[in-house]
Amino acid sequence: MQSYNLTKLSLLVLEKHLLIRDLLTEVFREFGVPTVMSTPDPKIAWDMLQQFPLDLILSDWCPGLDGMAFLERVRQGPDSRNPFIPVIVCTANTEYAHVCTARDAGMTDYLTKPVSAKTIYSRICAVIENHRPFVHVGDFFGPNRRRHADPMFGGVERRLHG
Numbered sequence: 001m002q003s004y005n006l007t008k009l010s011l012l013v014l015e016k017h018l019l020i021r022d023l024l025t026e027v028f029r030e031f032g033v034p035t036v037m038s039t040p041d042p043k044i045a046w047d048m049l050q051q052f053p054l055d056l057i058l059s060d061w062c063p064g065l066d067g068m069a070f071l072e073r074v075r076q077g078p079d080s081r082n083p084f085i086p087v088i089v090c091t092a093n094t095e096y097a098h099v100c101t102a103r104d105a106g107m108t109d110y111l112t113k114p115v116s117a118k119t120i121y122s123r124i125c126a127v128i129e130n131h132r133p134f135v136h137v138g139d140f141f142g143p144n145r146r147r148h149a150d151p152m153f154g155g156v157e158r159r160l161h162g
Contacts, residue, residue, distance in 0.1 A: 106142025
């Protein structure tokens with residue numbers, strides 16, 4: 001795995017549970033991330049996003065914290081300061097339908113809890129290494145959901161990769 005200097009990143013952790021929020025904040029500090037803001041409240045997270053230059057959001061999605069509504073506001077809100085910011089959804093929702101819901105809301109990547117520091121670091125590296133262009137099609141706005149070109153698909157709606 002490529003090693004990255006994360007000492008210039010600013011991160012936001014939107015996480016319902018205090019213990020997990022504190023653990024994630026400490027993991028990011030161990031990675032050398034100097035600015036880690038965290039909150040359990042999507043309204044406060046929104047204010048942080050609007051007020052501070054952030055590079056990445058790690059968002060929970062669980063009962064009592066609607067991470068999908070927050071993500072949709074980040075991507076589609078007319079007053080969103082940075083709709084292109086990478087958002088990693090970190091949740092205990094493990095079903096395929098949940099992954100599809102997050103994908104369709106515009107997430108950049110998906111982590112299922114429990115997570116390790118190594119997994120978190122690898123996802124941050126993946127976001128850095130595999131930047132995907134953003135697309136706006138119908139009511140979707142977010143990173144291109146196609147991660148790989150499929151040579152077997154030649155339909156009229158095939159997107160060109162460049």
